[in-house]
Amino acid sequence: MRSLISVRDLTQEEVLSLYESYLWFKKGVLEKLKGRVCLLFLEPSTRTRLSFEVACDNLGLLRSTITQKDSSLMKGESFKDTLITLRELGFDGVIFRLPFVLYPYEELLDLGISLINGGDGTHEHPTQGLIDLFVALDRFKDLKGKRVLYVGDVKYSRVFRSGSYLFKMFGARVGICSPPELSLQEHDCVDEIFYKVDEALPWAHLVIYLRLQRERYKDLVIEEESYFKHFGLTKERYEKIKGFFMHPGPVIRGIDVEPSLVYSEKSLILEQVRAGVFVREAVLTYAFDMLK
Secondary structure (H helix, E strand, O other): OOOEOOHHHOOHHHHHHHHHHHHHHHOOOOOOOOOEEEEEEOOOOOHHHHHHHHHHHHHOOEEEEEEHHHOHHHHOOOHHHHHHHHHHOOOOEEEEEEOOOOOOOHHHHOOOOEEEEEEEOOOEOHHHHHHHHHHHHHHHOOOOOOEEEEEOOOOOOHHHHHHHHHHHHOOOEEEEEOOHHHOOOOOOOOOEEEOOHHHHHHHOOEEEEOOOOHHHOOOOOOOHHHHHHHHOEOHHHHOOOOOEEEOOOOOOEOOOEOHHHOOOOOEOHHHHHHHHHHHHHHHHHHHHHHHO
């Protein structure tokens, strides 16, 4: 069994192998795996949770789901003890989604149970990063020299932290555009920093809009009407996009993107949603293939 906590744990060869599996699953080719999986989702989720559940079902994995209200973590049990309990109950792997970050992960990787990160606090969201990369590869084939722009709440985005690393791995240049309070002064995967979206959009071949991570703010207040005026994807800004735009969801209409543009010609949002099942089938195969 293998785990996937961070995209930084993957080599380019492994990512390409995952992409090959994704393409097979996209064509309708399925294989059956053995194993029992627990989805431990302590944060709300539509796309990630349901696509993992569908992927498990398609691959023949037995699955159970625990939400925040069901978990003894809410009574004070440690995450490690929860994993040990699940292991002793016969689970081979846990797909987790958490509002916090777990460090160090190393002690959890020695428990003899596969761990797949479905999003942990502001750390990473590996499978969403892979979705965005693979949909981009489907469209562009070669990402060398392509310019990928993240717009919105970069500071608190785990999608950005996973995706930017993967795009850089495949030769793309990465830019960010955010209000100063939601930006980053520097990041090892960022080549360009913008503060005006009207200047940033013409730079990019692919634009990835991010939602405001309000649940992670403490004293920060962002006025929605002003934010949309200065950073949202309006009809006028849509014309400046020379390639495509993405959004990992959920899209907050009228704040992130003008409602009429969500599923427009340049939008890859529905492709991202559809790719979710295939990517997660590939990741589950990567993790559980040795149990066949």
